[in-house]
Amino acid sequence: MDRDWNDSAPIYRQLRDRVVAMILDGVLKEGDPLPSVRTVAAEYRVNPLTVLKGYQELVDEGLVESKRGRGMFINEGARILLLRGERQKFLAEEWPRVSATIQRLGLTAEELLNGANHRSSLQGTQDVAPSKPAKSNPPEEER
Numbered sequence: 001m002d003r004d005w006n007d008s009a010p011i012y013r014q015l016r017d018r019v020v021a022m023i024l025d026g027v028l029k030e031g032d033p034l035p036s037v038r039t040v041a042a043e044y045r046v047n048p049l050t051v052l053k054g055y056q057e058l059v060d061e062g063l064v065e066s067k068r069g070r071g072m073f074i075n076e077g078a079r080i081l082l083l084r085g086e087r088q089k090f091l092a093e094e095w096p097r098v099s100a101t102i103q104r105l106g107l108t109a110e111e112l113l114n115g116a117n118h119r120s121s122l123q124g125t126q127d128v129a130p131s132k133p134a135k136s137n138p139p140e141e142e143r
Helices: 011-024 036-046 049-062 079-104 109-113 115-122
Strands: 064-067 073-074
Touching: 011 049, 011 109, 036 049, 049 064, 049 073, 073 115
Parallel strands: none
Antiparallel strands: 064 073
């Protein structure tokens, strides 16, 4: 986990998001224990109550369970649950912006699918025309 925190969200929320990312990336698997609250608090120099609040969000979401005296563990099916939720969140929040950018740039499906190849072939070229000319309004003098 990254040790830097930013001011855009509360630390407990950032901690929760980092654990979620670790589950999605397969770093933490079903049945794996989370690091103890004390360990995380000491390592990242945050209040133990902040760590506990981040962990509690994971419990409330059904991703983690607390086993008294043993710690917190990733629940079975947590990754699938997260994938479903993150996909819906992407489609609702991020896709409209991505789609608008694709349309604005006039990109085709083929260009998007071959983006890595296309991008590497463009390195070294300075002026690249878009695949579709962008609509623009002529200057006032030409109207």
